[in-house]
Amino acid sequence: MVNIIITAPRGHMDGLIVKAACERDDIRIAGGLGPAGRDYIGKDIGLAAGLGREIGALVYDDLTKIIDQCDLVVDFSRVELSMEVLEICKKYKKGFLCGTTGFTPQQEEELLAAGKEIPMMKAANTSFVVNVMRKLLGIAANALGDKAKIEILDLHSQDKLDAPSGTALELAEEMAERSGKPMDSIAFHSVRAGDTPSSHKVFFGCMGEMMEISHHAYNWECYARGACDAAVYMAGHGVGLYTMEDVIGL
Numbered sequence: 001m002v003n004i005i006i007t008a009p010r011g012h013m014d015g016l017i018v019k020a021a022c023e024r025d026d027i028r029i030a031g032g033l034g035p036a037g038r039d040y041i042g043k044d045i046g047l048a049a050g051l052g053r054e055i056g057a058l059v060y061d062d063l064t065k066i067i068d069q070c071d072l073v074v075d076f077s078r079v080e081l082s083m084e085v086l087e088i089c090k091k092y093k094k095g096f097l098c099g100t101t102g103f104t105p106q107q108e109e110e111l112l113a114a115g116k117e118i119p120m121m122k123a124a125n126t127s128f129v130v131n132v133m134r135k136l137l138g139i140a141a142n143a144l145g146d147k148a149k150i151e152i153l154d155l156h157s158q159d160k161l162d163a164p165s166g167t168a169l170e171l172a173e174e175m176a177e178r179s180g181k182p183m184d185s186i187a188f189h190s191v192r193a194g195d196t197p198s199s200h201k202v203f204f205g206c207m208g209e210m211m212e213i214s215h216h217a218y219n220w221e222c223y224a225r226g227a228c229d230a231a232v233y234m235a236g237h238g239v240g241l242y243t244m245e246d247v248i249g250l
């Protein structure tokens with residue numbers, strides 16, 4: 001049994017992670033963390049997450065009050081909160097699964113470096129299918145090399161704070177690495193409109209032909225399922241930096 005704390009349970013993602021975790025028998029939610037002042041602090045996390053029932057775990061505004069009760073913290077929230085959670089996880093030697101996006105390069109480095117101290121995963125996309133797509137893109141970029149100009153289009157809801165998406169950046173990193181071309185050879189385009197859950201389209205523009213590889217999420221449940229799989233995987237491993245590829249076994 002893996003004991004987790006989930007941050008920001010009122011958010012889209014963490015609310016779904018609460019729901020997905022409750023449907024499994026290998027995860028126990030020890031509690032939640034929310035920003036100070038919210039009306040759901042001190043309430044049951046099932047109610048805060050919109051489950052419509054209590055699950056016997058409360059939401060706190062101070063992670064240090066409950067961190068001892070967990071194996072790891074699952075956080076899909078905001079950059080500011082994620083960086084605070086990182087410090088507490090390092091101090092208390094607890095695992096940290098961070099799905100938040102929009103970090104600066106320096107914050108990214110700090111998150112990845114934590115893998116030397118705690119079980120750590122920073123994954124911009126926890127969907128199984130997107131991680132298969134990433135693998136396919138690496139193969140395509142490696143094979144096409146200089147023959148293709150690569151451009152990425154990401155479409156998200158108008159509420160999304162960051163652009164390009166964290167996923168677009170991770171897909172580009174994989175393709176740059178596998179093709180040997182620099183990151184800045186890849187162009188990014190972002191649309192933020194309506195309530196579209198998330199789409200990523202990667203174009204390989206060649207002379208006289210074009211290849212396109214796309215993923216569309218129709219809701220956010222694919223990310224929540226992947227986050228639960230990742231939490232269980234991490235709890236079974238020690239200090240280290242893990243990726244969704246490790247979880248999926250690609």
Ligand SMILES: NC(=O)C1=CN([C@@H]2O[C@H](COP(=O)(O)OP(=O)(O)OC[C@H]3O[C@@H](n4cnc5c(N)ncnc54)[C@H](OP(=O)(O)O)[C@@H]3O)[C@@H](O)[C@H]2O)C=CC1
Nearest residue numbers: 008010011012013076077081099100101123124125126223
């Ligand atoms: N890795 C992955 O697979 C995925 C990652 N994401 C990423 O997860 C993150 C969250 O996305 P999503 O759930 O849609 O976002 P939401 O806006 O729905 O939720 C964000 C939550 O963060 C809380 N929060 C914590 N700290 C702060 C703060 N300092 N200021 C404001 N709000 C704060 C909010 O609390 P309150 O409700 O009380 O205001 C809110 O519940 C994003 O970075 C997104 O890109 C999203 C989908 C998949």
Ligand SMILES: O=C(O)C1=N[C@H](C(=O)O)C[C@H](O)C1
Nearest residue numbers: 101124125160165166167198
């Ligand atoms: O809806 C979002 O916000 C999402 N954020 C992640 C990202 O930035 O890539 C993952 C997915 O695209 C959904």
